[in-house]
Amino acid sequence: MELSDRKKRILTAVVESYIATAEPVGSKGLAGQIGCSSATIRNEMSELTAMGYLEQPHTSAGRIPSPAGYRLYVNELMERQKLSEAETAAINDKLTKKQQQIDQLMSEVGQLTSSMTQYPAYAMAVKPPAAIKRFDFIYVDANTFIVVALLTDNTVKNKLVHLPFSVHQEQVTTLSSLFNANFTGVTDSEITDSLIRSTERAAGDTYGLVAVVASFAMECLAAAKAAPLRVAGASQLLSQPEFRDPDKAHALMNFISDGSRLMSDLPAVAPEPNGLRVTIGPENLAEELKDSSVVMASYDAGDGMRGYIGVVGPTRMDYSSVAAKLSYIAAGLSRLLAGSDAPAGLDNKLVLKESERHE
Amino acid sequence: MELSDRKKRILTAVVESYIATAEPVGSKGLAGQIGCSSATIRNEMSELTAMGYLEQPHTSAGRIPSPAGYRLYVNELMERQKLSEAETAAINDKLTKKQQQIDQLMSEVGQLTSSMTQYPAYAMAVKPPAAIKRFDFIYVDANTFIVVALLTDNTVKNKLVHLPFSVHQEQVTTLSSLFNANFTGVTDSEITDSLIRSTERAAGDTYGLVAVVASFAMECLAAAKAAPLRVAGASQLLSQPEFRDPDKAHALMNFISDGSRLMSDLPAVAPEPNGLRVTIGPENLAEELKDSSVVMASYDAGDGMRGYIGVVGPTRMDYSSVAAKLSYIAAGLSRLLAGSDAPAGLDNKLVLKESERHE
């Protein structure tokens, strides 16, 4: 059933006032904004309550939005916000910095998101299964060589191998051709014991080194698969009045800080590529999030990699502003990481022009 | 002035009871433990108060230790604690895991420390100025090569360079000898514009690539200098009764989470190699820490690197247990990172035997 225009305006006003003040909203205050008497507002609010969009903490308090009310607000009522010039400038400035490591990038992005939104934020990246494209071996001295692996996602991993016995230059060369022949194009799960054993059989006098390099290869692929998750600004929670109760704050902060818990819950709210998703209160799967909301945006991190950034806050979150900021940051990241045709890891620069500002 | 034996026992009992319960300690409860009447205890406590070791929150409450009281307790009264078998096992288990990246190691160590002590913990590493020992260049294809740098601290850095124009194998070889001649043994501050310019003059047709590789070299050295600082378990604070006041909790958590703030304050409390240092309440420099205590241990991370782990908590911290745990973890890390003669970055394993357990 479609709401009357006036009901929509009232619901919007209630949501926005409650978001701003955290106080239940009474009929008198709204009368001015809506342009009719408080009695009329009362009637309307009473109906909105019956429909499930508003709730009353107790008989003689104002109304607050129910989860359904927030949902309606987010889906239909909320105005898309534009960021101010200062805000876009701050974001662009941060994103311009070159980043080498995906890990560190996630840290920075998390911090940026948190400081822009004033809520705890997280950033993560999901990678497609990788394989090793090529191996190189650098002979350093009789006891030392370096293995370098170039992965299909264009990251480069290396390892300094220090041996208790000595090797010749030629042995290292043998190793190189051995691994380039047997271990390239192989994914994580395809490195089996039998592959290692057959390589060892072909290894001749470099037999003893195969296991070392193979375990390095497995490490590389495992590291490439692991999705770094970074959480930033968890302490921001404490400035929200709904978390003045230290026990509540503690419970949620624990949940947020525990990467693995968060990780396992997030897929449920992951938005489609370049999308934005809001889950409100009880819509969240995790028990700890039933009184909180999550806003999450995804971006294209290039090379088939998908990145996510998100924000956790009370259901009374400033959805409009958070959505605008997340979208803008996510768009910036997509551009930074996938926008140019250079592989990740190079010094791509992002300069979003004013005209491209997210609307 | 030296305290009587009985005064020491009373002070110890007050400190330990207050650490355990967070409640001011009255004379009656102590009477049993000390073995004399409550009136005697009252007289003694009154003197301890006059001497500055105890404080009274208000006239009709028990006594709590003053910072000076904690100091005396930590310096002279506290018993060195032994860890339980389960605790040493848990620590050893965690430390056995091989770590490649210093960054990630700091994360893990921070989490371990926090979960063992139940306080927020941080871990950081301080590195000596590094230089590049040698460069290697791997030619991938006409537009792509990889630079690999082996640093004096035995870490290896790399970068995939993707070019908008094509290069020959020989040019890459030229680059290699060029950089090995001019940029090895050079520290951070010694890479000057004039060095880059003179290298460019010698570069012939690889002129345009010098800047790219030089900036990579600078990045490497800068990254090697930067001390990664990781904070873990900040939310543990909220379980401490002294932080039931959300504003206090917020202030301290902000401070703790802000790496740069923490970083600038820590040197003041850094203990000597393999030492342990406790700073209590007002002994801390940072205003935000005036009501908190910091326990910090250092370890030898090999290759001249020094590592620190520490714990932040209320002045009412369980010094004895925290000190024991930090020492044990720090000793384990020293052994893990510097104990074997293999360079950092290899798969050293740490297995502390029972007989070597920290006492």
Place this chain on the structure above:
DNA sequence: GCTAGCACTCTTTTATTCCGAGTGCTAATT
């Protein structure tokens, strides 16, 4: 030098009252 006893202090807890914001309903108005 230690201890029992007691008056006194000061916080914490509990009970009670009061106040006001806000509602829901009814009757009057447009």
Place this chain on the structure above:
DNA sequence: AATTAGCACTCGGAATAAAAGAGTGCTAGC
């Protein structure tokens, strides 16, 4: 038929008052 004014009623929160309790400091006796 929708809106508004008016009014009695509800209920949580602030304020006040009273009671309870824990602990001290002092004095006098052992």
